[in-house]
Amino acid sequence: MSALRFYLTNSIAKKQVMGVTGLLLCGFLFSHMLGNFLLIAGKDAFNQYAYTLTSNPLIYLAEAVLLVIFLSHIFMALKLTIENKAARPVKYYMKQPTGRGSTFASSTMPYTGMLILFFLVMHLINFKYGDVYMTTLNGMEVRDLYKTVIDYFASPLNVGIYVLFMITIGIHVSHGFWSAFQSIGFNHPKYMPAIQFISKLYAVILTVGYSTIAIWCHVKGGM
Secondary structure: OOHHHHHHHOHHHHHHHHHHHHHHHHHHHHHHHHHHOHHHHOHHHHHHHHHHHHHOOOHHHHHHHHHHHHHHHHHHHHHHHHHHHHHOOOOOOOOOOOOOOOOHHHHOHHHHHHHHHHHHHHHHHHHHOOOOOEEEEOOEEEEOHHHHHHHHOOOHHHHHHHHHHHHHHHHHHHHHHHHHHHHOOOOOOOOHHHHHHHHHHHHHHHHHHHHHHHHHHHHHHOO
């Protein structure tokens, strides 16, 4: 049996792939948030950061790897969701208590995941492929992505929608982060409560961090 066939047919393997890719995406979300905080440092600092990333030839490889990770996560999530529904076609009229329990975050994972996918597409359209302005930086003409972001968040509606999506990401991550450790086999009763706490804290940090940047951009744009 090939490795690919094994991961496509074995439910444990699929959960492991989804867990590992989920953790990698969590890491990307945090690093991307830190980069976005350079907006607060000023126009030149953020544009220098953006130019350094986009001018590096390895950016295409990094984007390709990130795309593979994201698509793998989505594919495994969809496959597991479909298989779980097929295995239990009739919904229970009453939820039975389980040892693990069910939370709002865990029961809405497929829905928050779909919303995040929609948000990602819109995010790329609005920023990566959004309005293009040019500015001078260290004697070079570069894209003024700072202005693109500030102009976008000048609209209170855009800020509100963005914050709602950040809350959605936070809900998804609050369950997905610790669940990923469980999927890869790290499920010791001594450490899991701490991991669950870190998961919720991490979700709050992402939600508050990204939302703060959007609100700051809105206030800055109004000055």
